[in-house]
Amino acid sequence: MTVEYIVFGVMFVVALGSSLAMLFAKNAVHAALFLVATQIALAVAFLLQGAFFVAAIQIILYAGAIMVLFLFVIMLLGVDRQEALIEPLPGQRPLAIGLGVLLATEILWIAFRGLDLVAAGGGGAEALTGLNRDPGNVKALAGSLFGKYTFPFEATSVLLVVAIVGVMVLARRINALSSDDRVAETDAAREDLVAGRRGAA
Amino acid sequence: MSVDPSYYLALAGLMFAIGVVGTLTRRNAIVIFMFIELMLNAVNLIFVTFARMWGNVDGQVLVFFVLVVAAAEAVVGLAIILVIARRRETSNVDDISMLKW
Numbered sequence: 113m114t115v116e117y118i119v120f121g122v123m124f125v126v127a128l129g130s131s132l133a134m135l136f137a138k139n140a141v142h143a144a145l146f147l148v149a150t151q152i153a154l155a156v157a158f159l160l161q162g163a164f165f166v167a168a169i170q171i172i173l174y175a176g177a178i179m180v181l182f183l184f185v186i187m188l189l190g191v192d193r194q195e196a197l198i199e200p201l202p203g204q205r206p207l208a209i210g211l212g213v214l215l216a217t218e219i220l221w222i223a224f225r226g227l228d229l230v231a232a233g234g235g236g237a238e239a240l241t242g243l244n245r246d247p248g249n250v251k252a253l254a255g256s257l258f259g260k261y262t263f264p265f266e267a268t269s270v271l272l273v274v275a276i277v278g279v280m281v282l283a284r285r286i287n288a289l290s291s292d293d294r295v296a297e298t299d300a301a302r303e304d305l306v307a308g309r310r311g312a313a
Numbered sequence: 314m315s316v317d318p319s320y321y322l323a324l325a326g327l328m329f330a331i332g333v334v335g336t337l338t339r340r341n342a343i344v345i346f347m348f349i350e351l352m353l354n355a356v357n358l359i360f361v362t363f364a365r366m367w368g369n370v371d372g373q374v375l376v377f378f379v380l381v382v383a384a385a386e387a388v389v390g391l392a393i394i395l396v397i398a399r400r401r402e403t404s405n406v407d408d409i410s411m412l413k414w
Contacts, residue, residue: 116315117316120320127328128328131328132331143344143347147350150351157321161321161365163361163364165373166361166377169376169377181391182347189394189395189398200407204337204338208337209338211337212331212333215330216326219322219326220323220326223319223320223323224323236366237315237366239369240364240370243368256369257374268382271385272384282396283392283396
């Protein structure tokens with residue numbers, strides 16, 4: 113089990129280090145790459161805890177699809193923009209850092225001291241190992257997803273369709289003209305038509 | 314004996330706090346979205362850890378729902394950023410204050 117401790121230590125350092133590096137990265141592309149490193153480290157954490165399918169999905173969907181989307185938008189908007197240093201709200205950044213440290217302290221306290229409140233039942237890690245061995249991780253997940261959680265699962269499909277339609281409405285561009293331009297153009301065409309008829313008469 | 318769940322929860326908590334600080338301090342809208350993704354990732358780690366503590370896969374199923382929400386949120390948010398950048402030539406959140414009362 114020493115191997116597990118070593119892997120956990122490396123994963124811990126990589127995940128925390130690249131999240132902190134994200135905080136200090138000046139360039140948006142660097143921040144995105146650090147986020148990918150964090151997500152791959154988290155996939156290792158999922159593997160360590162017996163969530164094999166979730167680990168694969170984490171890499172394919174998060175580190176693959178979603179981050180490619182982010183990089184795509186960053187490249188589309190241009191990467192050479194500097195972040196503004198003026199502060200509209202004075203003292204907001206120090207306050208944010210202070211509150212973040214407070215939040216971290218609280219969560220750490222819960223993680224190490226208040227765990228009795230949540231660890232009230234269940235079979236423990238051995239039960240999960242048994243589940244991963246007997247029906248298998250994917251089979252157990254599928255049984256839960258399509259049995260107990262069928263309705264939320266179907267609801268997520270509605271959510272995805274709504275998101276897709278919303279994005280298509282938001283991001284479309286009609287012949288590079290705004291709607292005002294098109295109204296003006298139609299008005300001009302109508303004027304021409306009327307003028308032409310008058311001319312003919 | 315494997316690694317105590319507390320350490321995973323501690324890592325997730327620290328990552329969540331970093332995400333909060335980043336969301337509050339950065340000004341680029343895309344970077345803010347990345348920190349929101351970081352917070353969602355931290356929550357996923359907590360779900361997986363609780364799944365191990367309780368010995369069932371319910372926590373792992375919840376990760377899928379978080380993932381779907383994260384994907385939908387990222388797609389819609391990035392489209393909004395794109396439209397704003399197209400119209401107003403900026404992705405700085407301080408410049409987008411037209412809805413402010």
